[in-house]
Amino acid sequence: MTARYAIGIDLGTTNSALAYCALEGDAPRVELLNVPQLVAPATIEERALLPSFLYLGGDADAKAKNFDLPWEKKREFAVGELARRQAADVPTRTVAAAKSWLCHSRVDRHQPILPWNAPADVPKVSPVAAATRYLAHLAAAWQAAFRDAPIADQHVVLTVPASFDPAARELTREAALAAGLPESLVLLEEPQAAVYAWLADEGDRWRKQMKVGDRLLVCDVGGGTTDFTLVGVTEEAGNLMLTRLAVGNHILVGGDNMDLALAHYAAGMFTQKGVQLDPWQSVALWHSCRAAKEVLLAGEAPKNKKHPISVLGRGSKLIKGTVSVEVEREAAGSLLVEGFLPQCDLNDGPAPRRASGFRELGLPFETDTAITRHLAAFLRAQGEQGQAARPTHVLFNGGVFKSTLLRERLFSVMSSWFPGQPPQGMTGNEDLDYAVARGAAYYGFAKQRKAVRIRGGTARSYYVGIETAGLAIPGAARPLRALCVVPFGMEEGTESNVPGDEIGLVVGEPAQFRFFSSAVRKDDRPGTLLNSWTDAELAETDPLVATLPASEEAEEGFAPVRFQSRITELGMFELWCHSSLSDHRWKLEFSVRDEGT
Amino acid sequence: MGRMGLAFRVFFRVLLDAAWAERVRPLLAGESPPPASVAPAVAPKPSKKAPARNDALNLLAMLQREARLVDFVQEPIADYTDAQIGAAVRDVHRDSAAVLKRVFALEPICNEAEGNTIELTGDFDAARYRLAGQVPDHPPFRGALAHHGWQATQCVLAEWTGAESAALVVAPAVVELT
Numbered sequence: 001m002t003a004r005y006a007i008g009i010d011l012g013t014t015n016s017a018l019a020y021c022a023l024e025g026d027a028p029r030v031e032l033l034n035v036p037q038l039v040a041p042a043t044i045e046e047r048a049l050l051p052s053f054l055y056l057g058g059d060a061d062a063k064a065k066n067f068d069l070p071w072e073k074k075r076e077f078a079v080g081e082l083a084r085r086q087a088a089d090v091p092t093r094t095v096a097a098a099k100s101w102l103c104h105s106r107v108d109r110h111q112p113i114l115p116w117n118a119p120a121d122v123p124k125v126s127p128v129a130a131a132t133r134y135l136a137h138l139a140a141a142w143q144a145a146f147r148d149a150p151i152a153d154q155h156v157v158l159t160v161p162a163s164f165d166p167a168a169r170e171l172t173r174e175a176a177l178a179a180g181l182p183e184s185l186v187l188l189e190e191p192q193a194a195v196y197a198w199l200a201d202e203g204d205r206w207r208k209q210m211k212v213g214d215r216l217l218v219c220d221v222g223g224g225t226t227d228f229t230l231v232g233v234t235e236e237a238g239n240l241m242l243t244r245l246a247v248g249n250h251i252l253v254g255g256d257n258m259d260l261a262l263a264h265y266a267a268g269m270f271t272q273k274g275v276q277l278d279p280w281q282s283v284a285l286w287h288s289c290r291a292a293k294e295v296l297l298a299g300e301a302p303k304n305k306k307h308p309i310s311v312l313g314r315g316s317k318l319i320k321g322t323v324s325v326e327v328e329r330e331a332a333g334s335l336l337v338e339g340f341l342p343q344c345d346l347n348d349g350p351a352p353r354r355a356s357g358f359r360e361l362g363l364p365f366e367t368d369t370a371i372t373r374h375l376a377a378f379l380r381a382q383g384e385q386g387q388a389a390r391p392t393h394v395l396f397n398g399g400v401f402k403s404t405l406l407r408e409r410l411f412s413v414m415s416s417w418f419p420g421q422p423p424q425g426m427t428g429n430e431d432l433d434y435a436v437a438r439g440a441a442y443y444g445f446a447k448q449r450k451a452v453r454i455r456g457g458t459a460r461s462y463y464v465g466i467e468t469a470g471l472a473i474p475g476a477a478r479p480l481r482a483l484c485v486v487p488f489g490m491e492e493g494t495e496s497n498v499p500g501d502e503i504g505l506v507v508g509e510p511a512q513f514r515f516f517s518s519a520v521r522k523d524d525r526p527g528t529l530l531n532s533w534t535d536a537e538l539a540e541t542d543p544l545v546a547t548l549p550a551s552e553e554a555e556e557g558f559a560p561v562r563f564q565s566r567i568t569e570l571g572m573f574e575l576w577c578h579s580s581l582s583d584h585r586w587k588l589e590f591s592v593r594d595e596g597t
Numbered sequence: 598m599g600r601m602g603l604a605f606r607v608f609f610r611v612l613l614d615a616a617w618a619e620r621v622r623p624l625l626a627g628e629s630p631p632p633a634s635v636a637p638a639v640a641p642k643p644s645k646k647a648p649a650r651n652d653a654l655n656l657l658a659m660l661q662r663e664a665r666l667v668d669f670v671q672e673p674i675a676d677y678t679d680a681q682i683g684a685a686v687r688d689v690h691r692d693s694a695a696v697l698k699r700v701f702a703l704e705p706i707c708n709e710a711e712g713n714t715i716e717l718t719g720d721f722d723a724a725r726y727r728l729a730g731q732v733p734d735h736p737p738f739r740g741a742l743a744h745h746g747w748q749a750t751q752c753v754l755a756e757w758t759g760a761e762s763a764a765l766v767v768a769p770a771v772v773e774l775t
Contacts, residue, residue: 040662041769042759043655068758089771280773291691310684314771318668319677324684 005146006155006448008193008440009138009181011131011172013099014223014256015049017437018138021445023155028445030200030438035141037080041066045081049433050137053083054095054130056115056123071140076123079137088283092118098130100224102175103161103168103250105542128175135179152182155448157440162189162220162227162459163250165517166573167542167590173572187571188443190436191218191229192244192454194397197439198426199452206452207240209426210393215245217391217423219375219410221398226251226371228378230389231454244456246389248378249519249539253366255293255400258336261369262289262296265335266309269325277311281323284311296333297403305329333405341372341409346388346417349377372413379417381520381536390418395426399433455491458567461524462486463538464575465514466503482516482538484528485565485575495566499527502580504558507548512591515544526565544588546577561586650764655754656700661768664692700753706746715742 018033034046067075087094095114112124220227228248306326313321350368382389415422463482516538561577575588660666719736
């Protein structure tokens with residue numbers, strides 16, 4: 001069956017969405033799917049967003065048919081709005097932020113570890129399984145609405161953070177296939193999806209807004225993560241083209257941190273009033289602060305100098321149990337603006353992560369929440385000849401930037417970095433909550449129609465760690481060198497035979513390679529061998545493993561191989577070992593298991 | 598309703614609803630009116646099954662779940678200060694408004710600012726505009742807009758699939774385990 005729709009799915013840290021676009025016709029019309037979901041036991045409503053939460057109920061829920069959906073009965077779990085609400089009442093049975101765990105290489109993402117820190121007698125799921133359930137829900141919602149267009153036959157585009165490493169992309173793809181999405185699934189980076197959403201709104205007008213040499217900074221602040229991407233405008237055969245120049249590192253700071261910061265501030269005021277909040281009230285306060293944040297950051301001149309934040313009474317005596325404080329608008333607003341977007345110098349950088357054992361247990365949240373300092377570091381890393389990269393345009397993405405106050409602050413900080421040449425804001429994309437899903441659907445359309453596409457290839461160069469030969473020194477690890485296998489900007493649908501000496505691979509047992517990526521070493525070619533590097537240059541992610549059968553022709557237990565790297569048409573990274581003695585080859589797989597590191 | 602009120606209603610309905618006027622005509626002549634037409638133009642679609650519970654209860658449960666409206670209205674407020682009530686009412690107000698917006702997407706019927714003079718011609722819809730004050734015999738009617746009216750642009754209620762035993766539950770009792 002031929003595809004009739006392009007479908008874009010935004011699998012977000014806190015909210016997911018699905019948009020679609022019919023492939024027929026010349027003017028793409030991108031629509032959002034209203035997703036039926038449980039909002040309370042046995043109560044189904046359609047919402048444009050599916051909160052990325054999973055509530056793990058039990059037998060009793062299944063028997064009471066509490067979590068029945070039109071497409072499945074007697075479920076023991078629920079995803080969406082009901083699960084999000086349960087996070088306050090039953091935190092130990094609610095999975096949140098599963099996506100952040102997907103790219104956290106220090107845990108085994110196939111093991112049932114979520115909800116994190118839940119007691120032993122509570123059911124648990126793996127980060128991959130949680131993502132599968134969100135995607136399966138969206139797929140079923142699509143199927144319920146479009147019975148005659150099976151999702152497996154459509155062009156599906158799924159978005160991932162630009163900073164997701166190859167292992168996290170592999171896991172995302174695995175979850176998507178398990179959820180019934182087609183093999184032809186394409187992964188698209190979220191900031192690029194935001195640009196596509198803008199292109200969908202602008203049509204061909206964008207060619208008038210930008211010129212050759214312009215550089216567009218996509219500043220994407222989601223619920224839990226911040227992502228920077230730089231897109232350049234080039235010219236080819238007289239046509240303007242968009243090329244993705246660089247993406248930043250994975251930064252675990254987002255809008256949720258702002259809510260939490262405000263909640264801490266308000267909790268301090270409650271303590272001063274002699275009110276001690278219990279755990280339920282604390283969660284309720286966090287939710288109140290989400291709403292308060294939007295008011296405080298709206299940027300309108302307030303009539304009132306104070307803004308009340310209340311926690312409603314939990315019992316039926318609502319008014320009696322309500323406690324409230326009045327925060328100074330200015331103080332609370334600047335707490336958020338100065339805490340997350342402080343005025344800083346272009347030479348500033350984020351404070352280094354504290355490496356204490358305790359922090360490694362949970363998610364590696366940023367020590368420095370200052371998004372502007374992370375941005376300064378990103379622009380410096382992407383600069384040339386000691387000059388930081390200067391964006392000419394800025395495109396905002398993420399619900400946080402509905403706030404004019406935050407947008408204005410970012411502009412003022414960047415104007416101070418580039419005096420006389422401030423970047424220009426892009427209009428459009430007014431619906432920042434849905435831009436990524438809409439952009440992904442538009443990309444699916446553009447890909448079929450050969451319409452304007454952002455080029456760029458890989459945003460990083462990749463390396464495998466090779467132990468140097470030589471005499472073993474007791475107690476010392478063999479020196480490690482890094483062999484470049486994928487250069488920066490390697491295009492989709494291409495492969496590269498990595499030149500250099502043969503590598504001896506042990507046969508009959510798993511051979512493991514350490515794996516590194518770099519966002520800044522743009523000139524390394526396949527075969528480049530690095531003897532030393534700094535932590536800022538190369539970041540280590542999940543190792544790669546391959547097991548060569550023992551029967552293979554081998555010299556003294558070693559089989560000589562060379563590497564071949566591929567970036568598939570779907571944007572997936574693959575690394576193969578070719579035997580030098582035969583035509584055999586083996587694919588290296590990411591080892592996302594916990595190696596006890 | 599007083600006879601004056603009844604007279605006005607009959608007057609306007611006869612004026613605006615031709616079919617209804619034809620039914621009134623025999624009454625004036627001293628005959629009994631013909632029975633109202635009972636066969637609807639289109640037969641309603643047979644529903645798959647009777648709804649498990651009333652939609653009004655669905656809406657009430659939604660307002661309680663998302664805005665705590667039932668708790669708020671059920672609580673006697675005589676003993677609380679305005680400040681205490683105010684602290685709670687802002688949240689209830691905000692969340693109730695969000696529910697109404699999502700379910701009904703309410704809009705004013707008349708987009709003119711209240712207080713402005715508007716004119717109603719002869720074919721105005723009496724269900725959408727109510728006349729008050731000194732009402733003359735014949736349109737057009739000119740007057741100040743006292744209330745812009747409200748209309749739902751949609752009605753999207755939750756679908757309820759629970760058991761019959763739970764059909765009357767507005768909010769379940771909560772038991773906290775420690």
